[in-house]
Structures are given as C-alpha cells and as structure tokens.
Amino acid sequence: MTSRSSETPSSPDALLAELRARREAIVQGGGAARVEAQHAKGKLTARERLQRLLDEGSFVEVDGYVTHRHSDFGMDRERHPGDSVVTGFGKIAGRRVCVYAQDFTVLGGSFSEAQGQKVAKLMDLALDAGVPVIGLNDSVGARIQEGVYSLAAYAELFWRNTQASGIVPQISVMLGPCAGGSVYSPGLTDFVIMTKGTSHMFITGPEVIKTVTHETVDLETLGGAMTHSAVSGVAHFVADDEGQALAVTRRLLSYLPGNNAEPPPAVPPADSPWRMDPELDQLVPLDPSQAYDMQAVIARIFDRDSWLEVHTHFAPNALTGFARLHGQVVGVVAQQPLILAGVIDIDASDKIARFIRFCDAFNIPLVTLVDSPGFMPGVAQEHGGIIRHGAKIVYAYSEATVPKLAVITRKAYGGAYIVMSSKYIRTDLVFAWPTAEIAVMGAEGAVSILYGKDLKKMAAGGEAERARLEAEFREKFGRPYHAAASGHVDDILAPSETRPRLIAALELLRDKQTTRRPRKHGNIPL
Numbered sequence: 001m002t003s004r005s006s007e008t009p010s011s012p013d014a015l016l017a018e019l020r021a022r023r024e025a026i027v028q029g030g031g032a033a034r035v036e037a038q039h040a041k042g043k044l045t046a047r048e049r050l051q052r053l054l055d056e057g058s059f060v061e062v063d064g065y066v067t068h069r070h071s072d073f074g075m076d077r078e079r080h081p082g083d084s085v086v087t088g089f090g091k092i093a094g095r096r097v098c099v100y101a102q103d104f105t106v107l108g109g110s111f112s113e114a115q116g117q118k119v120a121k122l123m124d125l126a127l128d129a130g131v132p133v134i135g136l137n138d139s140v141g142a143r144i145q146e147g148v149y150s151l152a153a154y155a156e157l158f159w160r161n162t163q164a165s166g167i168v169p170q171i172s173v174m175l176g177p178c179a180g181g182s183v184y185s186p187g188l189t190d191f192v193i194m195t196k197g198t199s200h201m202f203i204t205g206p207e208v209i210k211t212v213t214h215e216t217v218d219l220e221t222l223g224g225a226m227t228h229s230a231v232s233g234v235a236h237f238v239a240d241d242e243g244q245a246l247a248v249t250r251r252l253l254s255y256l257p258g259n260n261a262e263p264p265p266a267v268p269p270a271d272s273p274w275r276m277d278p279e280l281d282q283l284v285p286l287d288p289s290q291a292y293d294m295q296a297v298i299a300r301i302f303d304r305d306s307w308l309e310v311h312t313h314f315a316p317n318a319l320t321g322f323a324r325l326h327g328q329v330v331g332v333v334a335q336q337p338l339i340l341a342g343v344i345d346i347d348a349s350d351k352i353a354r355f356i357r358f359c360d361a362f363n364i365p366l367v368t369l370v371d372s373p374g375f376m377p378g379v380a381q382e383h384g385g386i387i388r389h390g391a392k393i394v395y396a397y398s399e400a401t402v403p404k405l406a407v408i409t410r411k412a413y414g415g416a417y418i419v420m421s422s423k424y425i426r427t428d429l430v431f432a433w434p435t436a437e438i439a440v441m442g443a444e445g446a447v448s449i450l451y452g453k454d455l456k457k458m459a460a461g462g463e464a465e466r467a468r469l470e471a472e473f474r475e476k477f478g479r480p481y482h483a484a485a486s487g488h489v490d491d492i493l494a495p496s497e498t499r500p501r502l503i504a505a506l507e508l509l510r511d512k513q514t515t516r517r518p519r520k521h522g523n524i525p526l
C-alpha cells in the first residue's frame, strides 16, 4: 500500500473539506481588492454576469482548476485557479448553452495560453453538443508576459470561431475593453452586443492613433457602443448597461436554434393567424414621393410584440430582424422608406446580406418587404464599391435555400427589384400590394430618357405630352397587374390579407427541399 503524505487528507470528510476549500479558491478570482476595483468601474464580475445570464442554479463550471504554466515576469505570484476565464455550460430559458466569461480580476482577463485552451475545449464541447456559444468579453487583450503562447492561443480561438460558423450560433457580449487583434474573435461571431460606456473595441487605441496618423480621438468616439452600432456596423445590439446586455442576449437566443440541424424554436401562437389589420390598407400613401414607416407595417403583419430588430442603428434605410408568424421564427428584411426613401447603399447591402446568410445557415425562413427606389447614386458610393457590396445581396438571396417570401409594398425599381428577393433569384412566392410599382425606374425618369429630346422640341416643352406619357407609363409599370399577368409576381394582396397569406405560405414550405451542385464553396463578393 502506498503511504500518504502528511498533507493528504486521511478521511472522506477531510477529502470533502479539501474539495470545498479548493472550490472556494476558484471563485475568488483575482481577490477581493480587484473585485472591488471591478465594481468601482461599474462592472460586474465574471461570475456575477454568469449568474444573471443563466437560469438560476444551472451553471456547471469546467476547468476551474486550470492554471497557467509560466514563471517569468512575476507570473509565479499570479497563479489563480481557473486563470483569467470562467468556462462552463448552463441553460437559458431551459435551453442549453456553453458560455465563457473573461475574468478581469485576474490579470485584466488577459488572454493567456490557459484561457485559450479553456475556451477551445468549451467550443469543442459546444460543437459536439450542438449548442450556442456565448462569450462574455472583458479583457485587456493578449497576456504580454506569455508572448507567442498568448498569440498562438488567439489564433486557435479564431480558427475555432471560423469552424463553428454556420454550425452553432456564436454570440459575443462586450462588457469591457477588447483591444488589438483580439477584436477578431467577436468580429467572427454572429452577433456582437455592446454596452454603452464600459465596452470598447479597437485595433489600435487613441495613443497609437495619435502617434501614427496625428488624429485625436477619445475612447468612446473611437470604439464605443454607439460608434460600432451606428457607424462601423461591428455591433448588432447596443445596451445601456450590463443588465440590459445580458437581457438582450437571452431574448436573441429565444429566436435561434441550438445548431444548424435544428429548426428555430417555435412558441405557442398567442396571436390569431387570421388577424387582418385594416389600418394596413391605408398605410402606404398613393403619392410615391410620400414616405411611411415600415416599422408600422412590420408591427401589423407579424405576431404581436415579436419583432426583435438587429442592427437598429446601422444603415437604418434597411431593416433586419427576427419576428414570429403564428409562433414560428422568421427573419425579416425590409426597406425603411422614412430614411433615404429606402435606397440601398453600401452599408445597407452589407447589413442585409449578412443577415440573410445567418438566417439561411440556421434554417430561419426569410420574409422580405420591398420598397426601394434602387441603389444609392454618387461618386462616394461608386468608389466605395457599391457594385461589390450590392452584389452581396443578390448572392446571399440566390444561395439561400430556406423558404423565401417577398411582399412588394411599393417601389421595386431596377436593381432593387432584382436583388430584393425577386422571383428569379428563387424566391418561393412573391406577393405585391396594389400600391406596388415594378419598373426599371420611376415614370418621370423613364419618360425623360425615352422621350426627353422630342419633348423639348415641342411647344411649351411638351408638358401635356409628357404628362400623358408619364400617366401611360404609370398605368403599365406603376401598378402591379402587368407583372402579375406575366407571372413575375404570384399574387396581388390587399395589405390586410398579408398576415394570413404569409402564414399559409410558410406552412406550405415547412419541409422545403432543394438541391445544389457540389462545390467547395462559392465566392461571395466580400
């Protein structure tokens, strides 16, 4: 029999007491002083965040005993069980998730070899289990003391983010700094949620920028929540505080399947499938130059209170988000005629295309509400690559195999008609409202191009003839019956009928199957 050392507990009770003591050490993180400093910054600790995010008592920690193996630069004195991240799994509204929370109280949550290994192990577990991965990010970035070990661990994380893409949903909740190349992990995930005031993301900070480009910028303007949600588009959601960021995360998850082989989670319908809101019939002004609010259309068609807008502040001329129809999750893409008349610009293209691809990867049917005069004109847009960016929309719709439905509420001009889920990029059913105008362009522009020279030669600039031609043009292309007569749209709906008709169409397409030619992958114009 092997003899035990004097430190080895000699009874079952002593063994359990040791286990309790070791567990107690794990939850201490970087110690009381650093916890206090974290609270003083208005931030919760990693464990407090997990407690708020997950269903009560559901968190199961893994790798709480892992420590780093480095000793240079004072690292011997900074060895904490669990190192700088808490990893494990739990439940949100009864559904399984894997989650990691960077612990800022341990060396600023710096990304170490040990943190990398813990997160990698968790992601492998999530992929095998087929559950979403949520990262609660609060870190100073690469652990300087570990040099290449830290950088290699980051590379390993980015590789895993890429492998998991399209297989399990990945959500990044930003609750502190995220600097340098470390931003590429959230950047690779499906959704980024930022917290106002306390979360900042940037490749290089204000000091480096001042040295290199001589620009002066504060942290919030450079990489705060509003900057990334309204300007760069990096963030999909912005929260006023940590509590709201975690609440948004829970709500977002209620629309997402656990993995790409599951349907999205349906809820018992609380709203009648036959509800026909008569206000919809009055909503679109007959004068095409008058705007209306597409949010009001969405609110009246989809299940009550089911709309969760994604990318609210970015490219608001386009709308993307999740909603429900008779309890089933759908992805909604629309124009917002209130902003820039719903024109499609570079940012709107990126916003729409990325959302479509997420929905397609995760079996979420798409419903598109079309009202766009076309692509944004201008030198800045052309030089910024609107050809390349706009092409993403047509590519994303064309490759999407989930059920696709479209409703043309008013303008579907030129390229906008084609790219916004038109029949021939394989939209299953395209409906139009009586207000729909499907044309290469508006009546005024069309008549000027076709007859402008002749009209100028006429008396009074040919005003009467111009008006007659425009009216003729509007009659043919400014109303949807011509398109319906040739099958370019499948039916004309009274706006109030839209809800029951979309529900019926979705039910029909529930088991939709398509085949694709085998290929490694396509080459979307990025």
Ligand code: HXC
Binding pocket: 034, 105, 107, 108, 109, 110, 139, 140, 141, 142, 143, 144, 145, 151, 154, 155, 177, 179, 180, 181, 182
């Ligand atoms: C190890 C670090 C650290 C680092 C800070 N700390 N940065 N430890 N590696 N990179 C330690 C601090 O010494 C401190 O330890 C604790 O973390 C908290 O840091 P504070 O500065 O006290 O926090 P705060 O005042 O909130 O300031 C946060 C901060 C600042 C603004 C983020 O720490 C900062 O500017 N850090 C450097 C950020 C950075 O440049 N990171 C590298 C990015 S490049 P104590 O013992 O006092 O608690 C990168 C490359 C990734 O990440 C490449 C991937 C491909």
